[in-house]
Amino acid sequence: MKTAHFALIALLALASSGAFAFDPSPLQDFCVAINDTKTTGGVFVNGKFCKDPKLANANDFFFSGLKQGDTSGSLGSSVTVVDITKILGLNTLGISLARLDFAPKGLNPPHTHPRATEILVVLEGTLHVGFVTSNPENRLFTKVLNKGDVFVFPIGLIHFQLNVGKTNAVAISGLSSQNPGLITIAKNVFGSNPPISSEVLAKAFQVDPKIINYLEKQF
Incomplete structure (x- = not known):
């Protein structure tokens, strides 16, 4: 009986540690990043120093310029990322965003985000999207999305988006990291x-x- 109780406690401990190991809850309302690493008296959190909360203002949580990207390149697509480099107030909040623009037949080629799950919503046009699971299955999940459709790409998996419509396409992606990586x-x-x-x-x-x-x- 004691062995069974010990095993149960061990399993619960492992489960709880796993739940909090990846993305712990912040211990403050926000931690606006400052790029000056020589600043004294700052708190170093997740690769950035934090601004004194009393000095934070609305502009620390604001970005202007999420406009249509240039799709004239060879791939016919453009990705405008809004991450911690664009909004310093994203520091420690575990989220970022991207705008995706596609010319007809434009492609956002197969890629992964090692630190983030992505959720995509189509604002205009028609996109063929998909992701591939890890070895050994290598199973392809694919779907054609239209305006208003939403699709999720799990963290770390290879995925892509292709404009299969005859007009330009636009999508917005939310990513579960302030710095999802590419x-x-x-x-x-x-x-x-x-x-x-x-x-x-x-x-x-x-x-x-x-x-x-x-x-x-x-x-």
Whole structure:
């Protein structure tokens, strides 16, 4: 009986520690970041010093400029991120936002956010979206979204958005981190600095090294 009680207590302890290990609740109303790391008397929280709350003002929680992005590039898409670099008041709040603009056939290529789940709502147009689960299943979840539709991309999983309509498309994404991070698969693999060995990539993708060399030149 004592062994059973001990096991139950251990399981409850593990469950509670897991619940609070990833994103603990803040112990203050806000912690407006300040970029001057030489400031004395500040409180260093999550990579940033905190401004004295008495000196905070509305502009610390404000951003102006979430406007249409330039979609004239090769991918036909533009992502405007509003994170802690744009709104210093986001520090410790565990959230950020992005606006996604797409020309017809524009693509936000396969990528991941290592520190955030993403929830996307389509404001205009039609998007084909999807994400792939981790090994070994590698299962694709995909959907065509129209104006007003919402889709979720779980944290860390590879996902994409493609404009399959004949007009421009616009979406807004919420991300569960003040600094979600971005790993664009093709760019990170073929455009790393210094480059990953062509031998490594040729074997990984099971293609001729000449193809790898070509792809590396694109980035």
